[in-house]
Amino acid sequence: MENLGVRKQVYELLPQDFIDHPIWEFCSDEEGTEGQDEATVRPTEKTELSEGLPGASVVAADVAFPDGSMGVGYLYACDENDIGCLQPNLFAGQSQVNFYLGWLRFVPDAPHRVAENYKKIGKDKEGVFPLSFRSRVNVMGAPLCVVLEGFGAMDVDMKGVILS
Numbered sequence: 001m002e003n004l005g006v007r008k009q010v011y012e013l014l015p016q017d018f019i020d021h022p023i024w025e026f027c028s029d030e031e032g033t034e035g036q037d038e039a040t041v042r043p044t045e046k047t048e049l050s051e052g053l054p055g056a057s058v059v060a061a062d063v064a065f066p067d068g069s070m071g072v073g074y075l076y077a078c079d080e081n082d083i084g085c086l087q088p089n090l091f092a093g094q095s096q097v098n099f100y101l102g103w104l105r106f107v108p109d110a111p112h113r114v115a116e117n118y119k120k121i122g123k124d125k126e127g128v129f130p131l132s133f134r135s136r137v138n139v140m141g142a143p144l145c146v147v148l149e150g151f152g153a154m155d156v157d158m159k160g161v162i163l164s
Contacts, residue, residue, distance in 0.1 A: 004042070004043055004044070004045065005042075006042065006043060007027060007030075007035075007036060007040050007041070007042050008024075008040070008041055008042075009037075009039045009040060009041070010024070010026070010039050010040075010041045010058060011039060011096060013041070013058070013074070013096075014091070015072045015091050017043070018060035018072065018074060018136075019060075020043065021043030021044065021045075022047070022059060022060040022136050022137050023043070023044050023046050023047075023048075023049065023057055023058075023059050023060075023077075023137055024041040024042065024043055024044065024057060024058050024059075025041060025042060025044050025056060025057045026038070026039075026040065026041055026055075026056055026057065027040045027041065027042050028056070041058065044057070046137075047137060048137050048138040048139070049077050049137065049138070049139045049140065050138075050140065050141070051140075054076075054077070054078040054079065054082075054085055055076045055077065055078050055085050056077065057076070057077040058074045058075065058076050058077065059074060059075055059076075059077055059135045059136065059137050059139060059144065060072070060074055060135065060136040060137065061073045061074050061075050061088070061133045061134060061135050061136060061144070062133075062134050062136060063090055063131065063132065063133055064131070064132040064134075065123070065127065065128065065131060066126070066127065066128075066129065066130060066131075067127065071090050071091065071092075072090075072091050073088060073089050073090040073091055073133060074088075074089050075087070075088055075089075075133055075135055075144050075146070077135075077139045077144070078144075080144050080145060080146050083099075083100055083146070083148075083152040083160070084100055084102075084152070084154065084160075086100070086144070086146060087099075087100045088100065088131075088133045088146060088148060090121065090131075092120040092121045092122070093120065095120045097117045097120050097121060099131070099148055099151050099152060100151070100152045100153070101113060101114075101151055101152065101153040101163065102153060102154065103153070103154045103156075103158075104153050104154065104155050104156060104161070105156050107153065110153065110163055111163075114151050114163050114164070117151065125150075125164050129148060129149055129150055129164065130147050130148060130149055131147070131148045132145070132146070132147050132148075133145070133146045133147075133148070149162055149164075150162035150163055150164035151163045151164065
């Protein structure tokens with residue numbers, strides 16, 4: 001593998017980046033470096049993750065729509081039952097769509113944001129969900145697999161909710 005010296009913001013990654021390097025790790029040891037912050041990632045030569053902190057890396061994922069069409073995305077390397085940590089992302093044209101909206105208290109207009117995400121994807125709710133993500137590399141011995149029924153978020157009472 002080449003180009004291990006590159007640094008990018010996680011939200012600037014492209015599908016080609018995950019073809020070149022299926023695992024990118026956060027540069028927490030470089031946060032004081034000018035131009036870098038908590039969203040800065042670097043490629044790694046690893047071909048699987050057998051250890052590490054939850055969310056310390058992002059991994060390439062294949063994404064399957066209900067009609068059988070495929071997409072490309074990525075997942076944060078976490079427990080596959082923790083949608084807030086996994087933060088499934090789909091590449092849609094030149095954009096990324098994150099299927100975890102976060103704490104709704106800080107999302108001023110969640111319905112508008114969901115509608116904008118459907119526009120980016122170019123499909124309606126029935127064309128998107130259920131949406132399956134499967135990592136291209138093993139994380140703790142197996143691929144990460146998650147099926148989404150809608151956009152995940154946390155309500156003001158800190159309970160998980162699904163928005164569609």
